[in-house]
Amino acid sequence: MATIKDVAAVAGVSFTTVSHVVNNSRPVSADVRAKVEQAIRDLNYVPSAVARSLKARSTATIGLVVPNGTNPYYAELARGVEDGCAQKGYCVFFCNSDDDPAKQRSYLRVLQEKRIDGLIVASTGDDAVLAATLGETREPIVVVDRNIEGLNADLVQIDHERGAWLATRHLLELGHSRIGCITGPVSTAVAAMRMHGFLRAMAERGVEIAPGAIVEADFSGTGGYRAAAQLLDTVRPSAIFAGNDMMGIGALRAAAERGLRVPTDCSIIGFDDIELGQFTWPALSTVGQPVRALGEMAALTLIERIGASGQERTDSTVLRRVMAPQLLPRESTAPWCGTREQATLAA
Structure with a gap:
């Protein structure tokens, strides 16, 4: 795999000049830029996202942890998160905890190692130490669907x-x-x-x-x-x-x-x-x-929080965004006609 030094050698410039062209960090003459861009194409050079993120202190990625990836609800939620992130130029790391608190905590550690900018969590709901684990993270957090007791984090959910x-x-x-x-x-x-x-x-x-x-x-x-x-x-x-x-x-x-x-x-x-x-x-x-709308709102709420991450979060600044539910009658409900002989529910 070609490196920035390989590009510099082919273009006949310093590797810092290549960096300026790739990152648009300083003005470069049109002739030099053309040489560097041609060398990049010839070598199929791909800039290191890790190196760029270290410099920018941002990876433009977020983590999403859900309890059951096979449930269509969470698949649609993830699609909504992806839609919201795409609007703002972010990518998503998707993790499925299988309703396993230990697996959930393991994924949280992995995501932090990936230096994500923020985290969306749909909790398994019964992990007593999750609040403490998340409370130690430096990244902004948005909880979606299920509240996590004891965690001071933004929440997006249905009523x-x-x-x-x-x-x-x-x-x-x-x-x-x-x-x-x-x-x-x-x-x-x-x-x-x-x-x-x-x-x-x-x-x-x-x-x-x-x-x-x-x-x-x-x-x-x-x-x-x-x-x-x-x-x-x-x-x-x-x-x-x-x-x-x-x-x-x-x-x-x-x-x-x-x-x-x-x-x-x-x-x-x-x-x-x-x-x-x-x-x-x-x-x-x-x-x-629509579940996708819930996921999209969670993503946009997180990105909003990432933009304000330099500000200390207090109980008064925590966001609680509760979406009002709507009744959607379809074909599976109808007036009771008394056509089936049944016992009453009353004892």
Whole structure:
């Protein structure tokens, strides 16, 4: 691989002159510039990004750590982050922690070694030492989706509680009172907020929830499928609120295997508005905001913070950007017609 000294030798100039041409750091005559540029083309010389970043004290790269790269939600989130970074000339290092706190911490160390300019973290949600680990980093941090307790960092997320309230109220307004809920891991803040929204909507209408009507899963399609199977075989609800779209898609499968027509026999609504939900059959009703927009906002928030990185961050300057969710009714929810003989959810 050609070096800057090789280019200088071919062009017949000093390597500092080559540096001035590459970095546009000082004026160089047109004749000399032409010789250097021709030598660069002939040698296929690629300037060292590491050397340039050391001089500029910036790599124009950020790190993104997500808990599950196979989940379409995080794939769309990553695409949004990439879109936001591209607008500002930044590149992204993508790391998937597989919901493993140890792997998550390992990636954080690697990213710091790469001298990233900033970091976006979607936490696994149950790592007790993550806040302390991130608190020791010098780079600006934006937390997206799941808040990290004890960390003084900018946050970008959906209003989870209100979104779940909107989804549940939608089912209630369609005439459903026998509503089952598939929640994510209750140890995570996201699942807890969405559960609270479900419970609040039910309480406001005075609808009782029988034991067994709330089933915990793991935010995956498989988890949603198993939880819905349990609900449909025991509680027999007329509608299901799934704590995310992947679990809602799993619920669609469980209903189909039992010969139930969605939404005639059972309405199903999810949360997140992932693109895949538009192409299920029937198309999945949901709440949320386009996930890519969330990722883009996180990236732009981080780059804004990088630009102000010389300023000390205090509790009063930490940004809290909460996107308002929207109800997106599609084909998987409809008014309850009482066509399926069911037990009530009330105990």
